[in-house]
Amino acid sequence: MASRRNDDDSTGFSGKRKKSFRELDAQRGKSKYHSRQDDPNQQRIERSASYEKYKKAADALFTGGALPQGLEATFDPDGKRKELKAALQKVTEAPDRKTWAALAAEYLEKHELPDDPFFLDSLLDHPKDRIVDKALSRLELLAEDGRLTREKAPRSLQQRLTTQELTNLDSDVQARAKALRGKLF
DSSP: OOOHHHHHTTTSOOSOOOOOHHHHHHHHTOOTTOOGGGOHHHHHHHHSHHHHHHHHHHHHHHHTOOOOHHHHHHHOTTSHHHHHHHHHHHHHTOSSHHHHHHHHHHHHHHSOOOSOHHHHHHHTTOSOHHHHHHHHHHHHHHHHHTSOOTTTSOTTHHHHHHHHHHHOSOHHHHHHHHHHHHHHO
16 A cells, blocks of 8 residues: 555645745744744733833933933933923923023023924024024034934924025025925925
């Protein structure tokens, strides 16, 4: 009696699909394409309270939030970071345009311009030309460094650059706004 395999496979076609090496590795859990979300041990670690605490501290470090006690003494011993954040928040939460313009001018007298494209975008709408010039300079610097791209730019930046290009009395600022708009958009 011939083996069963020879009877079924006499033509070389068994009708059953062979699994690829990737599928076999994934089945064994050894695939290089295996993600952390599939790993139950990793999921358990990410759900732990200590991991959440660590993650919040790391996020605060990179997003400008409140630092934990131990890190605050290391990274911000004299409280300048907290002071800058409070001053910037005061400007952004101004109740009306006149107050905003005064607070923005006061902020720039005491502090350096931040590298925040959203804040710099709002300064392009300031009534004082020297503040608009400073904001435009910083935006140009960010674009040159690659820290400001079309994807990272605020949605209103293109419109504000166009406004400066059409309405500003200084032809140099008009040309710079046009060049920056052309580079980004």
